[in-house]
Amino acid sequence: MISIEGVSKSFGSKKAVDTISLDANDKEILVVLGTSGCGKTTTLKMINRLIEPDSGNIFIDGKNIKDQKPEELRKTIGFVMQHAGLFPHYTVAQNIAIVPNLLKWDKQKTEKRTLELLEKLHLTQDILKLYPHELSGGQLQRIGIARALIADTPVLLMDEPFGALDTITKSAIHNEFKNLDELKNKTTILVTHDVVEAFELGHRICLMDKGKIIQIGSPAEILYHPVNSFVKDFFASNRLMLEYKIASVKSVASFLDKPLSAKAEEQLTATATIWDILQIFSTENVYNEDYEELLLAFNQYRKLQTV
Missing domain, CATH: 1.10.150 (DNA polymerase; domain 1)
Structure with missing residues (x-):
């Protein structure tokens, strides 16, 4: 569904992404994992052209994203960022309706789809009239997910979506997220530095370091068959828990x-x-x-x- 071919990106003298190639399969959750500064967020943002690559090509469903206007491309991609990224001067209802308004949905269709998502994410209707500053961290993140899912796009990009949450809230949202019907019909790329989160949510994991891809594989493959000592050491401190989880x-x-x-x-x-x-x-x-x-x-x- 998504193919990245020989893509690089530098900021000044720093090479953030160094000639990487990877495929995200149709209807899978691919987790891009690594420490801060490894290039994972830059990679994600190049997929929806928030950042333009210096070289290489990115294809979505066989189409080169360079051949599409950025604003048109983004209408076909759901995007969730850390801290939800909601507009503070919009109510929850207005935040969720941003993409439907761009797609010129009628009001009734938007409201029906909004209520469907609120139910799936265990949120009540009275939240719709509130503003972001009136919400808890868990509520903010659920609304960010609802906004990204409302148009049911074939691609979902998530940049550290649960990074600001406490452990208990994060665990609850992980369970809700994994059980969403919408995920079964889309390709999701999720960026995180949280090893446990990667193993809980990912069908496959792409481990990056210093702008390069070190290994891609299923959680079991990457844990039991590391390609080098870097991969083995990266998971060492959480290894037993991860084995229980997979x-x-x-x-x-x-x-x-x-x-x-x-x-x-x-x-x-x-x-x-x-x-x-x-x-x-x-x-x-x-x-x-x-x-x-x-x-x-x-x-x-x-x-x-x-x-």
Whole structure:
């Protein structure tokens, strides 16, 4: 859906992005991960022409973005930035309606779509008359997401969208975000420096350093098969937690010495990770045996994955 081919960008003598190439597949969430200054935000902003590359080409759905006017291109791309980027002198309703107004939607269509998104993001209608300064951090970010999703564009770009939130709020929004129906029909590129966030949200991860792409792969590939010591060391401090988060209960089932209890089985879903289930099992004593059994099975599983 998105192809970046040999793209570079310099600011003065500093090369922010150094001849990178990558593809973001249709309907996937690709997370661009790295420390501050690695070039990830510059890369993102070149996709919607907020920054123009010095060289190379970017294609969206096979079309070179250079062949489109920036303002027309941006109508086909949702964009979420850190701190939501809402206009302070607009109400929430006016902020959400910015793109629909540019697309000349009628008022009824805009209102209907706005209410749909508020429900999905667990926001009440009375928030629509408020101004950004009257909202909490979590509310601001949810409104920023609603504004980016309202036109249901095929591409969504997100620049550190959850970076300003506390851990509890961030966790709640991650869950809401992952369950949005809209994401199943669009290609999303999300920039972050948060390793755990990358593993929770990304189908694939692109790790950057000093303007270059170091490795691209699924969370499991990048964790268990690092291409060099930089990649291995980058995830070292969070490694065990990340392993819990990427291992599904299904993947360790063959390592169980005995089946989980019927009550424990009721908690399992097709996409449940070891992390998800252990959080549930740790809350009640009734799951003590299941907790130990699952933990032993996971340890057997991870021994076969670790490099």
